[in-house]
Amino acid sequence: MSSKFTVTNKKAQLHVPSLEEAAKVLEDGLKRNFANVSVSVVDCPDLTQKPFNLASPGICGSERLADIGGPPYLAPVPKKDKVYDLDKVAEAVGLPGAFVIGAGAGPWEVVGVNSELICDVKLDVNGNQDPIKKSYVAKLGDQLSDYKLEKLPNSTQFCLMANLLCSEGKSGKVLEVKASKRTGQENFMSSLRKTLDEHYDDKVVGLGGVFLIESGKATLHIMPDFSDRPLKDGGEVDNWLQYFDMDAPLVCLGELVSRDVNLDLRLEHFHCFSDHGQGGHYHYDTTPDTVSYRGYFTIPDAIYRLDQPEQTNTVMPTTD
Numbered sequence: 001m002s003s004k005f006t007v008t009n010k011k012a013q014l015h016v017p018s019l020e021e022a023a024k025v026l027e028d029g030l031k032r033n034f035a036n037v038s039v040s041v042v043d044c045p046d047l048t049q050k051p052f053n054l055a056s057p058g059i060c061g062s063e064r065l066a067d068i069g070g071p072p073y074l075a076p077v078p079k080k081d082k083v084y085d086l087d088k089v090a091e092a093v094g095l096p097g098a099f100v101i102g103a104g105a106g107p108w109e110v111v112g113v114n115s116e117l118i119c120d121v122k123l124d125v126n127g128n129q130d131p132i133k134k135s136y137v138a139k140l141g142d143q144l145s146d147y148k149l150e151k152l153p154n155s156t157q158f159c160l161m162a163n164l165l166c167s168e169g170k171s172g173k174v175l176e177v178k179a180s181k182r183t184g185q186e187n188f189m190s191s192l193r194k195t196l197d198e199h200y201d202d203k204v205v206g207l208g209g210v211f212l213i214e215s216g217k218a219t220l221h222i223m224p225d226f227s228d229r230p231l232k233d234g235g236e237v238d239n240w241l242q243y244f245d246m247d248a249p250l251v252c253l254g255e256l257v258s259r260d261v262n263l264d265l266r267l268e269h270f271h272c273f274s275d276h277g278q279g280g281h282y283h284y285d286t287t288p289d290t291v292s293y294r295g296y297f298t299i300p301d302a303i304y305r306l307d308q309p310e311q312t313n314t315v316m317p318t319t320d
């Protein structure tokens, strides 16, 4: 099957505050949800090293976001022909050879079933070298309680939807966000996003990158294989998704935007992996007293909306 997103590609510029300004804004805002917060501008640590083990050392250079497809391609009835390739995404955002990280749905034809994709690929530049493919998929077995995290070394495809940060994968200055002991109700990514939304109002700001849940536990979901019957509303999607409590350390990849820019954007989306066999779609931590987050983020200057569904996200799970 081929990618089908040449017709409806759209792009919106994002507001790009200085890293120093954003650090101050985020530090002030995160204090409403976490007892211990520190946000600073640092050189990006080498992300090819532990505990990240990503495909490229940094998330800098021509940073931009891509929001591809969406939940309407999953429910009520899955559109299994929505198959995309990261090369095409990189082309569409004007960054061939990009380092691409984030959250999406795995390529069902390759994996065998529907799955969560934790995307981590440094694409090839002009055919000079093989892409570095370090993505994972999290999937369920016949028993819905039986999950599995697998490497995806042979494919740069995905299905249905994805929220991705594309960059040149270079080292450079990034935001380092540390937050621990949660005192409020917001999860880590919502706390970041809502802080940006309140401060910057209609100047829409994005963040993309990686965060670690260094201690504590978090609730993650994993999609089962495609449903035989239509999932008619958010409640039915909720019941279909399988939720698990998983243990730190978890490495989470994805992006967020402070608010929609009339493109039916998914506002926040991070998927996690680990080296202890756990991974999936991040919802929230369940251990406020002991949870500890450390993230590295860049501020992209644009978001590309690829293959936007005609229908809006009307059947998303209520917890998403």
Ligand SMILES: [Zn+2]
Residues within 6 Å of the ligand: 103, 104, 116, 269, 270, 271, 281, 282
């Ligand atoms: Zn997800």
